[in-house]
Amino acid sequence: MYLVTGAGGQLGRALTEEFSADGVVALTRGDWDVELPLPVGLEQPDVVLHAAAWTNVDGAEDDPQGAAAANVGGTANVAALGAPLVYYSSDYVFDGRKGEPYVESDGPNPESAYGRTKLHGEAAAGERAWIVRSSWLFGPTGSNFVRTMLRLGEKRDEVAVVDDQRGSPTYVGHLAVATRQILLLPHGVYHVAAEGDATWADFAEAIFEEAGLGTRVRRITTAELARPAPRPAYSVLRSEKGAPMLPHWRHGLRETIAAIRAGALSE
8 A cells, every 4th residue: 555645736646646556545734744743543554655745945945944844854754654655855955066967876965945854854764765856846736837837828928937047847747657666676866857958948938839828938047036045056867776767848748738728637
């Protein structure tokens, strides 16, 4: 039996769908806020797919203790179940100065409160864990860049988007499928992100193109955007350890837009 934490989020939903035929207990935050002790009577699963997390990068700068309670303390609570777990981490554990793809042996150096909590969460996951670092997650549900751009693109002729941060936008459906392959590998750290890379501005232009919107992208700098949390300028992830290779991010983008347009998935 698989236990999915954070089952109401975009990754949690994708994992629940992918593993549904194998027996899944899908717990939303309402079912179990992982910052709190284990629910009474919860059966020990065979594997935990730990998707619950604090993901508000700028909010973590304002409330680092809150982010740590979710990403570090929450992960420790999940690990206390005693089952092997998959912990989904982030490209934000790196400072972005390498200038070429990060591999598993590269030393982390997070510059944001969010990145630090995700790195400390990796340690809290324990020794019986698969640490899956991914990046720029998106899908047809939840809060993500694709959905935000589609909403803005329907209302505006032009959108200002950062053009000096580069990463690999990753479709949660592809990451969920790859999780099956990760479970066949030894415990450890793995980088699992989409093929290809882009800046946020590149990504926005592709979103408008795939959606058939004429919205223009005005390319700006990170400094112009002036967000509270620092972001890595370059955080493309690649694996040197035989982690699953995901399809190009454009394929995931097409699937996401098709699902949104079909209205097949609710909020």
